[in-house]
Amino acid sequence: MAICRRCGADHPPEELIRHELPGLTLVHCPDCRGFMGRYRRHGDAPRTDRR
Template identity: 50%
Template sequence: MPTCKHCNGEFTAEELVRHEYVRVIVVHCPDCGCVLGQYNRHGDAPKTDHKSDADR
């Protein structure tokens, strides 16, 4: 389980908030919004997850 180093929350991979850009995926904590990781994107065209946008 991923753990946020900022708020110490533990989450499943499905609970994390992802933003996909042309070449990068940025993963955020669903509670505090802290960036947990940034990864190179491979594959099809990106789809942005707006899950956290409704909460902000």
């Protein structure tokens, strides 16, 4: 369970709002929309310069 530091709500991880960016995931509380964390996604293929 994840507890929001802003409103104190307790949610299972599958209920959290996720914003998927290249290589990064941002997580927000579904109740107050408060920011809860930032996580690196290691499964993404890295961008490489192939000259």
